[in-house]
Amino acid sequence: MQPLAGVSVLDLTQNVAGPFCTLILGDLGADVIKVERPDQGDEVRAWTPPRWNGESVMYLTLNRNKRSLALDVKAPEARPILDALIRRADVLVQSLRAGAVEALGIGPAAARAINQRLVYCSVTAFGTQGPLRDLPGYDPMMQAQAGLMSLTGYPGQPPVRAGTSLVDMGTGMWAAIGILAALRERDRTGEGSEVTTALFDTALAWVPYQLLGYLATGEVPRPQGSGAAMIVPYQAFETREGHLMIAAPTNALFARLSEALGHPELAKDPRFTDNSRRVQHRDALIPVLAAATRAEPTLALLERLRAAGVPCAPIQAVDQVAADPQTQASGMLAPTPHAEIPDLRTVALPLRWDGVRPAPRRSPPHIGEHTAEILAGLGLGAGEIETLRVRDVVEVAGARTRGGRP
Numbered sequence: 001m002q003p004l005a006g007v008s009v010l011d012l013t014q015n016v017a018g019p020f021c022t023l024i025l026g027d028l029g030a031d032v033i034k035v036e037r038p039d040q041g042d043e044v045r046a047w048t049p050p051r052w053n054g055e056s057v058m059y060l061t062l063n064r065n066k067r068s069l070a071l072d073v074k075a076p077e078a079r080p081i082l083d084a085l086i087r088r089a090d091v092l093v094q095s096l097r098a099g100a101v102e103a104l105g106i107g108p109a110a111a112r113a114i115n116q117r118l119v120y121c122s123v124t125a126f127g128t129q130g131p132l133r134d135l136p137g138y139d140p141m142m143q144a145q146a147g148l149m150s151l152t153g154y155p156g157q158p159p160v161r162a163g164t165s166l167v168d169m170g171t172g173m174w175a176a177i178g179i180l181a182a183l184r185e186r187d188r189t190g191e192g193s194e195v196t197t198a199l200f201d202t203a204l205a206w207v208p209y210q211l212l213g214y215l216a217t218g219e220v221p222r223p224q225g226s227g228a229a230m231i232v233p234y235q236a237f238e239t240r241e242g243h244l245m246i247a248a249p250t251n252a253l254f255a256r257l258s259e260a261l262g263h264p265e266l267a268k269d270p271r272f273t274d275n276s277r278r279v280q281h282r283d284a285l286i287p288v289l290a291a292a293t294r295a296e297p298t299l300a301l302l303e304r305l306r307a308a309g310v311p312c313a314p315i316q317a318v319d320q321v322a323a324d325p326q327t328q329a330s331g332m333l334a335p336t337p338h339a340e341i342p343d344l345r346t347v348a349l350p351l352r353w354d355g356v357r358p359a360p361r362r363s364p365p366h367i368g369e370h371t372a373e374i375l376a377g378l379g380l381g382a383g384e385i386e387t388l389r390v391r392d393v394v395e396v397a398g399a400r401t402r403g404g405r406p
Helices: 017-025 057-062 078-088 100-104 106-115 141-143 166-190 199-205 206-216 252-258 266-270 273-281 283-294 296-306 317-324 325-330 373-379 382-390
Strands: 008-013 032-038 066-071 091-094 119-124 196-197 234-238 244-249 313-314 334-336 345-347
Touching: 008 017, 008 078, 017 032, 017 057, 017 091, 017 119, 017 166, 057 345, 066 078, 066 373, 078 106, 078 141, 091 166, 100 106, 106 244, 119 166, 141 199, 141 373, 166 196, 166 199, 166 313, 199 206, 234 283, 244 283, 244 296, 252 266, 252 273, 252 296, 266 283, 273 283, 296 313, 317 325, 325 334, 373 382
Parallel strands: 008 032, 008 091, 032 066, 091 119, 119 196
Antiparallel strands: 234 244, 244 313, 334 345
């Protein structure tokens, strides 16, 4: 299924959040035109190592199913091109710094005056309101300011950033959801709309029950390591040669866990008969469970707990995740077409329709790989494209543009 087939997306984003949004739209079948600066392209192209065949792995991760137009959007000659692209687009996604799109003359009001059916999405750092609305922002800043880092790690240790760009990618997901909803509304009304997302808002959305708990009790949540403040046992336990994550949030699961670990008496202990009591007496319960797991090999304990119906999982490094039979069976590592990297696989969307996962159709493009194709589609002739190239307004893949030298 390609539910967005026929939808044209003009992508004026870079780094992670915006490109992750347009990656989702492209995977769903949209034609995504990625506008990049000539020569340099998306900043994430330089975020290395690691590289795969000389290309940034971060760039490869975020930019399949897109076409690259290398265009100097600040050049006067670029404005008619941008207007023509906006006129044909169903969706425009931008993540430029505050005020930049207005300075270019393609802010929400101007763009929607050109195309009233346009869904215009802005991916921002702090949104359009508040004292920080004009500041730039990156994922770790938001994890810090929204409290995520105060909740990650172990008590008494320095703050820890989550090991992935969850705020960036979460913002991209919210942007895609907002765009899909706006397209659905356009089907009903015939009118486009403006969608706004913010990294800070997304970070706040990832701490909902911590914020609500503070508002309810006045108690400031603290980091719990691998555990959770409101559930016991629900954390990683050391084994003979590794660690196992064990989750027994219900009384029935706790009874199964206690039996499997050779301590059936724990489920009948008045201190541990329900979750609230187990949380209250965490310091008495966890050492008993930990002593039992520490004597067991990881695999043997994993198999016994799973046989008992206790949710658990080994804590794996990335190499183990890549080789995990479940990873292989999931189809999440999807073969992605690429002329220079024939064995390229990228992480697919975590959804299916009728059992089928969206498949990558296009490789992550080189800078300006589709410049000539896109401009020709707007009606520009070969001579006009060459003039723009010589004037450094565009870059065409395979041609050097600086100084107009072919």
